[in-house]
Amino acid sequence: MTTTQQERPLAVLVGVQLPGVDDVEHAADLAELGRLVHTLGFDVIATVSQRRSALAAAAVLGEGKLKELAELTGGSGVVPSGAPERKNKARARRAAEGGEGDDDGELGGDDVDDAEGEDGGGAAPDVGGREARRATVVAVDHDISPSQARNLERATGAQVLDRAGVIIEIFHRHARSREAKLEVEIARLNYVAPRLRETGGGGDRQRGGIGGKGAGESALELDRRKIRDRIAELKQELSGVQREQSTRRALRQGQRRVALVGYTNAGKSSLMRALTGSEVLVADKLFATLDTTVRALHPEVRPRILVSDTVGFIKKLPHDLVASFRSTLDEALEASLLLYVADASDPTFRDQLGVTRSVLSEIGASEVPSRLLLNKVDRLSEEEREALRLEFPEATLLSAKIPADVAALREALIAFFEQSMVEAELLLPYAKQSLIGEIYENARVLSEEYDDAGGRLSVRAHPAALDRLRSLLAR
Incomplete structure (x- = not known):
């Protein structure tokens, strides 16, 4: 019986080199994003990079680079009508002639293409003469708005994650302790909440009723209320876990x-x-x-x-x-x-x-x-x-x-x-012999002598530990 190794899904990195970011820093940021995406379980097949004065308001990249990205994912490369994208006729004419375009409302050709994909161009790599697999995830090395993410998804047909989303998803998968899981889940829900309108595709969940609002708005409000309630529950549970952790840390004081x-x-x-x-x-x-x-x-x-x-x-x-x-x-x-x-x-x-x-x-x-x-x-x-x-x-x-x-x-x-350790002498009454382990745990015992009053221990310890031991012995 033979087994085949399951192929890892593919991803494309997207980065915009903004003013003030040099080539070395930009390359390092993209390399780090690639490692993050790899940790998440994807293989990076290409990188699409562009110099711009700012992220394009509609879909992060200019029109030419957006189409290049879409060739790697199998998308149309066009943001469908109805999306918040404004273009004048000159830009549209330049785009039709093969120009880069500029869909963030800036004048002048400040879009410079660089850092081509790892495969050296726009098309997805072809392996062994077979039709190349398409990337299913686009990872953007910036924090982007929900509308930008939605427009990128429409243009590429792939799932879009910004840098924050990638990191939160890694944390979500790798958390092990109860405290870490609670903290990550709170962060994840705070990240998801403002994106509900952009990503939600479910049908109506609430139908009319006396004093009710519109069905679509009600469904969105219901989702957001559920998230708020869930975050409140998680914070309450986290508070209890943190109290336990604080107690453990206090014992190590x-x-x-x-x-x-x-x-x-x-x-x-x-x-x-x-x-x-x-x-x-x-x-x-x-x-x-x-x-x-x-x-x-x-x-x-x-x-x-x-x-x-x-x-x-x-x-x-x-x-x-x-x-x-x-x-x-x-x-x-x-x-x-x-x-x-x-x-x-x-x-x-x-x-x-x-x-x-x-x-x-x-x-x-x-x-x-x-x-x-x-x-x-x-x-x-x-x-x-x-x-x-x-x-x-x-x-x-x-x-x-x-x-x-x-x-x-x-x-x-x-x-x-x-x-930082100092020497001191501690008197250990016979009635408090149970504290001998505590003394040995928190101090180095140099010598011990016993008389009618109890044990006299010459110790070397940190001043804070000595104060704590003396407090225990004085009770």
Whole structure:
């Protein structure tokens, strides 16, 4: 019995190079969108790019590029009548003569075609002499309006997702914990709600009635009310889950905590696994990790050092997701040390590092002590490493795949926390011997002596942990 591998659906990327965006940045944005689309389960067959002073008001692209896109999807390349598209006779005549046209109401020929599809032209690639499969998804590297999305769908006959929609769908598929699922669902419904009028194709759901409105309007209102009610339910449930998470974080208060933060796919999960020996998911794709994982540094030290792996950042992250994942990022806000992890082998890692710092600054985590880790240096030449050392003298260059590098990082973490630890003496009455485990968990016991009053323990610990232990002993 033979089995055939199921073919992945195809997608086309669409990008508009706006003023102020150079060629390198534009190419990097499209490459990142391609990785996002690939993570979503599609194979990218082509890229349609265009220089414009602004997105076309009707369908993002100019008329010529829209037709080129439609050839890859099997669409007509024309926005049907009734769509909000205005063209004067001169533009229509230029379009008929093969000109690019400009359907965003601008005068002058500022549309410049560049960055042709990966197959080198407008037609879909032909494989082995067979008729080529058409792309079924168009991914736009911008946030677009519902009307622009609908017009693109009409012109191409394909499903259209803007960058925010792609990211939200990835989050929706990859969320595992209850908290992450609730947060993503809220963001997804907030994204879907304003697009109901554009995408809804169902029939009438409410028929007349005393004091009733029109059937079509009633159906739309019903859908929106259902979404509002569902969001309210999800927020209430999320509030309860977050209270539980806050309680768990409060129990870790005073403990030594390290948070790995950085751009998606920078290697945080690989580093987490190497430092803690835990079986966290490691995958070469964007947003493989959506749930915060907390594990102890391994081999363990006393007191323990906890390491947390957080959700990665990305440019143009939808605001709803930034807001909804605020609780997840609280792990970074409450950490004793932030480790900024960057993929040194990525030419755009400097911009990625800027995105990470910007998001963390938004939640107030910029004041937390931090260290910069330039990861994946095993992919670089010695000359490239030396250049990075000169540019980032304070950074640690390492590879999560090299045990010696991970061991050196572990020692550096221990040394960091040793600097802030102080020695003290704790009196442990016999009536509170049950707290001995708590003391060993949160402090390094240097010596123990017992007399009639109880145990006298000489310890070394962080000041906050000492205050907490003294509070427990004084109750």
